[in-house]
Amino acid sequence: MAEATKPKEAALPPVQDLTICDSTAKMLTKARQDGVVTAFDRAAAMKPCPIGADSACCKHCFMGPCRLNPNDPYGKVGVCGATADTIQARNFGRTVAAGTAAHTDHGMVMLELFRQVALGHIPEYSLMDTEKLYDLAAELNIATEGRSDQEIALNLADVLERTYTQIEGEIPFAVRVPEKTLETWRKAGIVPRGAMREIMEIMHRTTMGVDQDHTNLIKQISRTALADGWGGSMVATELSDILFGTPKPLQAEVNMGVLKERQVNVIVHGHEPNLIDSMLASVNDPALIAKAKAAGAEGINLVGMCCSGLEMMNRRGIPHAGNFMSTETVLVTGAVDAMAVDVQCIKQGLAAVAECYGTRFITTNPRCHIEGALHIEFDEHDPRFCTDLIVEKAIERFASRKVPVVIPPRVDAGVHGFSHEYINYMLGGTFRGSYVPLNDNIINGRIRGVAGVVGCTNPRTKQDFSHVELTKELIKNDVLVLVSGCAQVAMAKAGLCSPDAAHLCGPGLREVCEAVGIPPVLGLGACVDNSRILTAASEMVRAGGLGQSLADLPAAGCAPEFMSEKAIAIGQYFVASGVFTVFGVTFPTMAKTKFHELLFSGLEEQGMGKWGFAKDPHEMARMMLEHIEKKRRALGLDKGKERVLMDMAERRALEVA
Numbered sequence: 001m002a003e004a005t006k007p008k009e010a011a012l013p014p015v016q017d018l019t020i021c022d023s024t025a026k027m028l029t030k031a032r033q034d035g036v037v038t039a040f041d042r043a044a045a046m047k048p049c050p051i052g053a054d055s056a057c058c059k060h061c062f063m064g065p066c067r068l069n070p071n072d073p074y075g076k077v078g079v080c081g082a083t084a085d086t087i088q089a090r091n092f093g094r095t096v097a098a099g100t101a102a103h104t105d106h107g108m109v110m111l112e113l114f115r116q117v118a119l120g121h122i123p124e125y126s127l128m129d130t131e132k133l134y135d136l137a138a139e140l141n142i143a144t145e146g147r148s149d150q151e152i153a154l155n156l157a158d159v160l161e162r163t164y165t166q167i168e169g170e171i172p173f174a175v176r177v178p179e180k181t182l183e184t185w186r187k188a189g190i191v192p193r194g195a196m197r198e199i200m201e202i203m204h205r206t207t208m209g210v211d212q213d214h215t216n217l218i219k220q221i222s223r224t225a226l227a228d229g230w231g232g233s234m235v236a237t238e239l240s241d242i243l244f245g246t247p248k249p250l251q252a253e254v255n256m257g258v259l260k261e262r263q264v265n266v267i268v269h270g271h272e273p274n275l276i277d278s279m280l281a282s283v284n285d286p287a288l289i290a291k292a293k294a295a296g297a298e299g300i301n302l303v304g305m306c307c308s309g310l311e312m313m314n315r316r317g318i319p320h321a322g323n324f325m326s327t328e329t330v331l332v333t334g335a336v337d338a339m340a341v342d343v344q345c346i347k348q349g350l351a352a353v354a355e356c357y358g359t360r361f362i363t364t365n366p367r368c369h370i371e372g373a374l375h376i377e378f379d380e381h382d383p384r385f386c387t388d389l390i391v392e393k394a395i396e397r398f399a400s401r402k403v404p405v406v407i408p409p410r411v412d413a414g415v416h417g418f419s420h421e422y423i424n425y426m427l428g429g430t431f432r433g434s435y436v437p438l439n440d441n442i443i444n445g446r447i448r449g450v451a452g453v454v455g456c457t458n459p460r461t462k463q464d465f466s467h468v469e470l471t472k473e474l475i476k477n478d479v480l481v482l483v484s485g486c487a488q489v490a491m492a493k494a495g496l497c498s499p500d501a502a503h504l505c506g507p508g509l510r511e512v513c514e515a516v517g518i519p520p521v522l523g524l525g526a527c528v529d530n531s532r533i534l535t536a537a538s539e540m541v542r543a544g545g546l547g548q549s550l551a552d553l554p555a556a557g558c559a560p561e562f563m564s565e566k567a568i569a570i571g572q573y574f575v576a577s578g579v580f581t582v583f584g585v586t587f588p589t590m591a592k593t594k595f596h597e598l599l600f601s602g603l604e605e606q607g608m609g610k611w612g613f614a615k616d617p618h619e620m621a622r623m624m625l626e627h628i629e630k631k632r633r634a635l636g637l638d639k640g641k642e643r644v645l646m647d648m649a650e651r652r653a654l655e656v657a
C-alpha cells in the first residue's frame with residue numbers, strides 16, 4: 001500500500017482549522033474519505049521537535065549531536081564547549097547558505113540559458129525584452145554603441161557571471177544599492193564578492209571549531225544572504241525578464257476551478273521559467289491537440305502551481321491552481337492528468353498521492369529526481385522533446401482515467417504581473433516614468449508606507465489565513481502591499497489582487513488605487529522575484545524625499561506563513577538591506593539569548609534592519625504599522641502638508657504639456 005493510503009491513527013484536526021482556501025478544504029475532506037494522507041495530516045501526526053525548533057541542538061560534528069535546554073539556554077554547552085549563541089548562529093548561517101544556494105543555483109541556470117540563447121544555440125528562445133537588455137547594459141557600464149544585441153548580451157552574461165564566481169571585489173548589482181546603504185555594508189565588511197565564495201566561507205566558518213563568536217558569524221551570514229538578494233536572485237529575475245519578457249499587468253484566474261473536467265489537464269509546479277514557452281508550444285501543437293481529441297478530450301489545459309505557476313501567470317496569464325499547501329490536494333480532484341515538476345518546494349509526498357489518483361508525476365530537472373516519479377529530463381537545447389512527452393503522458397492518462405473527477409468550481413480573477421519597471425511607469429506615466437508620484441503620495445500621507453508580504457504556506461498554521469488577515473489590515477491602514485511567491489496566490493484567492501479590493505483600503509490608498517486603476521496588492525512573481533522589491537525600494541530612495549538609505553524608508557516586510565530555508569535567506573537579505581522583517585509560524589532562535597537580541601535589535605543599531613516575530617497576523621500588522629509610523633516620524637513626515645493628488649485628466653494634461 002502506498003504511504004499516502006496508510007490508515008491514520010490519531011484523530012485529525014477539523015479541516016476548517018487547517019485552511020481558509022475552500023477548494024483545498026473540500027479536497028482535503030475528500031482525501032480523508034479516500035484514505036489518502038497529505039502534508040496537513042502528516043503535520044498533525046508529526047509534532048515539531050521543540051529543541052530543533054528553537055535551534056538548541058548542534059550536529060556539526062560527531063562528538064554530538066549536542067542538545068541544550070531551550071528554557072535554560074546558558075545552562076550547558078556542547079561537548080566542544082560551543083555556547084547557545086554559537087550553536088544558534090551556526091545553524092542560522094547554514095540555513096541562509098542553503099536558501100542562498102537554491103536561489104543562486106537557479107540564477108546560474110538562467111545565466112547559462114541566457115548565454116546559450118545569445119549565442120543562437122537555442123532557436124526556440126530569443127531575447128524577448130531588448131529594451132531591458134539595453135537598460136541593464138547601461139546600468140552596468142557595458143558599451144552598447146555600434147554593438148549588436150548578441151554582443152551586448154554576451155558581454156552582460158560575462159559581467160553577471162561575476163555574481164556567482166568572483167572571489168574579490170563587489171558583486172555587479174552593488175551599483176544598484178543606495179549609496180548610504182552600501183556605505184553601511186562596506187563599514188561592516190559585508191558587501192558580497194560572489195555567491196560561491198560567500199556560501200563556501202559560511203559553510204567553512206560554521207564547521208566545528210572555526211568561528212565561535214556570533215557577532216563575527218553574523219557578518220558572513222549577512223554577506224551570504226546579500227549575495228542572494230542582490231546577487232543570484234536579482235540576476236535570475238533580470239535575465240528571465242530579458243528572455244521571457246518583463247511582466248506587465250494582465251488578468252489571470254486563480255484557484256482549483258481553473259482545471260477542466262473534459263480537457264487534458266497538465267500542471268507545471270516548481271520554480272524555473274525555462275520550460276514555460278516550450279510547454280505552451282506543446283499544449284497548442286495541433287498534432288497533440290488532435291491526439292487529445294482522439295482520446296476523447298475537448299482540448300489541453302495548461303495550469304501552473306507554486307512559483308512556476310507564478311512565472312507562467314505573471315508573464316503569460318496562464319491560470320494558477322494554488323500555492324504550496326494545495327499541491328497534494330489538487331491531485332485529489334482526479335482531474336490532473338500530469339504534474340511536471342522541476343526544483344524546490346516539491347513535496348516527496350506528491351509521488352504517493354499521484355499514484356493514488358493515477359496522475360502522471362514527472363520530474364524534469366537533473367537536480368531533482370523523486371522515487372516513484374517518471375523522469376523526463378528537460379534539455380534547453382531540445383525543449384520540445386520533454387514538453388511534448390509530458391503532454392503525451394497526460395493524454396495517455398486522460399484516456400485511462402479511473403477515478404471520478406471532482407473539481408471545486410471556484411475561480412478568482414485578478415490583475416497580476418507587476419514589475420518594478422511597471423510600478424515606475426504606472427505611477428509616473430509613459431513619458432515621465434518615475435517613482436516620484438509614489439514618494440509624493442507617501443510624503444503627503446495618502447499612502448503611509450509600503451509593505452512586502454511574501455513567502456510560503458505551512459501546515460503548522462492555517463493556510464492563507466495570516467497572509468490575508470495581515471494584508472487586509474495593512475491596506476485598511478493605507479499601506480501599499482507588494483506580494484510574491486505563495487503569498488501572492490493566497491491574496492489572489494481572497495480577491496485582494498483585484499482593483500475591486502480598493503474598497504477594503506483606507507481612504508488615502510483607495511484614492512490612489514482608484515486614480516491609477518491598480519489593486520492595493522501588487523503581485524510581483526515568484527519567490528526568487530523578491531529582488532524586485534529591493535530594486536523598487538532603491539528607486540524610491542533615489543526618487544528623493546524618503547531618506548538616504550533603505551533603512552530610512554517607511555517600509556516593512558513579512559513572511560507570515562514561511563516554511564522554506566529560502567525564506568530565512570530572503571528575510572536576512574531584507575534585514576541586512578535595512579528592512580524591518582516579521583516572520584510568523586516559528587523562529588529558529590531562543591528568545592533572550594545574545595544571538596536572538598542581535599537579530600531582533602542589534603543589527604538595527606548598526607544601520608541595518610531587524611527581525612520581528614509574531615504568530616498572530618493582527619500583531620504582525622501592528623508591529624509593521626508601528627515601524628512605518630516610526631520611520632515617518634524620523635523623516636519628519638508627521639508634520640508634512642497634504643498635497644493634492646492629480647486625477648487622470650490632470651495627469652494626461654501634464655503628459656502632453
Ligand code: SF4
Binds near residue numbers: 079087
Ligand atoms: Fe556538539 Fe560542538 Fe560537535 Fe556541535 S560542534 S555537535 S556542539 S561537539
Ligand code: MSK
Binds near residue numbers: 271306344563564566
Ligand atoms: S514556492 S519557497 S513555498 S513561496 Fe516559491 Fe512558495 Fe515558499 Fe516554495
